[in-house]
Amino acid sequence: MTPQFATPGTTPRRTVIRAAALAASAAMVVVGVQAGTASAAAEREAGATAVPQSASQRAADIQAAQAGADTAAQEIGLDGKEKLIVRDVIKDADGTVHTRYERTYEGLPVLGGDLVVHKAKGGKLKGVSKATSAKITVPSTDAAVAAGTAKKDALAASAAADNTKAAAQSQRKVIWAATGKPALAYETVVNGLQADGTPSELHVVTDAATGKKLYEYEAVETGAGTSMYSGSVTLGTTPNGSTFDLADSGRGGHKTYDLNGGSSGTGTLFNDADDVWGDGTAANRQTAAVDAHYGAAMTWDFYKNELGRNGIANDGKAAYSRVHYGTAYVNAFWSDSCFCMTYGDGIGNTHPLTALDVAGHEMSHGLTSRTANLRYSGESGGLNEATSDIFGTSVEFFANNSSDIGDYLIGEEIDINGDGSPLRYMDQPSKDGRSADYWSKRVGRLDVHYSSGPANHFFYLLAEGSGTKTINGVTYNSPTSGNVTVTGIGRTAAYKIWYKALSTYMTSTTGYSGARTATLQAATDLYGANSTQYQAVATAWTAINVK
Structure with a gap:
């Protein structure tokens, strides 16, 4: 059989079915939120949840905020040489407004000067989240070094x-x-x-x-996961004369291109005569495109339905995907410069890295760049990678796809290690032999894919709790620092807290201590300072040695 794809705007609705490359059978586990008073918790969560914005509304809010940027700079005590540039505006249902700014000093961009101003309904200042508390000033803006x-x-x-x-x-x-x-x-x-x-x-x-190197970071953000395992799926395509393009007009116009072994440009937009795409094998070039396109669609839907976000940048516009990058390229990456995801074909060009958690992971690098913009180095880089693992995993659970069951394993199908083991483990990150389970002073010196370990561990503990348990057929045994016992609050509450923290309280320089503060504030906003969720967040951070 071959997969079913839908073409928005066509009549009748076209569907085709593709056989899964791999099959798996296990029921999804529904994890409930454990809260004291359900109605009170729901009311608080609703009030602190971001209000979905159309692209035009968001643009108008940013324009209005920029018009008042000078007043905002004075209100929070910035020097007259400093100016604020609006990056984003998020409005909560209770009227709270979170405005994210970049900063300039005498016209020069201030790297690490970003901040978020929080105002209550009516305009009263509630607080400011800053990437740095240092006063921005330099003796001169004339360079001594050429x-x-x-x-x-x-x-x-x-x-x-x-x-x-x-x-x-x-x-x-x-x-x-x-x-x-x-x-x-x-x-x-x-x-x-x-x-x-x-x-x-x-x-x-x-x-x-002085000519001294102060910092360096790699802006192309990489990750890895499963491929060709989404089974029978529905895709958005667009009629092009008597043929069809792999372009999803229902999700911001997301397009999927064939690089055909190239490493630059967009390649060729996938086009098909009968709207029947792929056959579940790597030999068919459309198969990788099917999985990438489907993964992008599920990630878009997760952002919209679960987080109230209208696309990666919250502006209603889609990124695009490129598949068949290079030859036997064993990775996938997000690039801000093209605002796109790119996927290699894996070992021997037989394992395209185009599955659900990969798409969610890569697109979430874009989400991070449009929110906290966590710098891709040290602890902030680890949090950046963890954010992509957290939302990639959440997308996998959200999709509820019987051919790629939700789990807390990263890259469990692609077999990069050659022994069937996953690339990363969220319940006990150190099982990969490189990642850290708990925070320590050395964490910031690890590669960002391994300094992400404590944050991945935090999320698993917050969602599921400590100890041994079996979820969707996978057995986990999550240890804790000091043998602290953690009771999970469910994935939904966990990812809502992480998103709230990322989008409204984290900044480019946030490290593990700052992430603890941000998630506690997010839990307070959503569920209350005395809630079960707040206490679980605090306990989960203690369990990974962030106190």
Whole structure:
């Protein structure tokens, strides 16, 4: 059999069925929220939940906030040399408004200067979440180090990271405020290729007074998961004359392209004569596109139905997907520069990395960049990766797809390790041999895919609780620091708290301590400071040694 796909706007509705590449059978487990007074908790949650916005409403809110940005800067005590640039406006049902800003100093972007202003209904200031508490000031905005010197050093940093085909694409003068004392600096972006063929977009920040490298991070955010395992699915396609394009007009116009082994551009938009796509095998080029397109659709639906978000950027516009990147490329990645997801075909070009949790993971990197913009290095980078694992996993459960059952295993089908083991484990991250179960001072020095471990562990504990349990046929045994006992509150409450924290309280520099504060505030907003959910959040952080 072949999969069923629907074509929005056509009559009659066309459906076709594709056989699953793999089959699995297990009933979904419904986890209830454990709250003291259900009606009171529901009322509070409703009041603190973000109100869905149309693209035009969001644009109008941002425009209005920008018109009042100077007044807001004065209200929160910024220096006259500082200006605020609105990135996002979120309105809660109870009238609270959260306005996210970037900051400039004498016209220069302040990296690590982002902040969120929280105002109650009526305009009273409730508080400010800042990426830095330091006063933004520098002795001069004239650089002592030549721009060319900073560019040369950035190219050297790219070479040291084993990148190839490196070329400096852009450079700008900035104020660096994410770590230490604010300093005049250059931000140089170097493009190239990472060792495994992933594109590189390395950002290098150089002190403009001393020439010292202050920071670097890789902006192309990678991840891995299952592929070809979504079974019989429905896709949004668009008529094109007598043929059909893989373009989903019902979800912001998301399109899926065939790179055909290339590594740049968009490639060719998938088109089919009869609206019957793929056959469940890697040999059919459409199969990877089916899974990528379906994964993007489920992620869009999860954001909209569960989080009240209208697409990645909350503006009603879709990203796009590219499949068949390179040759035997064993990864997938999100890039802000193209606002797109890209998938390789895996080992031997037989395991495309195009499944549900992969799509959710990659699109959620885009979500993070449009909200807290957690920098992809150190603890904030680990939280960035964990956010993608958290929402990728949540999308997998949300889809309720019998061929790819929801679980807390990352990359469980693709067999990258060659022994059938998952790429990552949320219940006990250290089972992969590299990730940390608990927070410690060394966590920030790990690769971001492994410093994500404590946050993944936190989410699992918050949703499901500690100890041994079997969910959808998978047995988990989640340990805790100090043998703390954690009682789960259910996935829905857990991901709503994480999203609320990410979208309204976290900033670009948030680390584990800041994430604890942000999620406790989110739990307070949604369920109350004395709620079961609030106490569970506090206990789950203690259980991973964040106190």
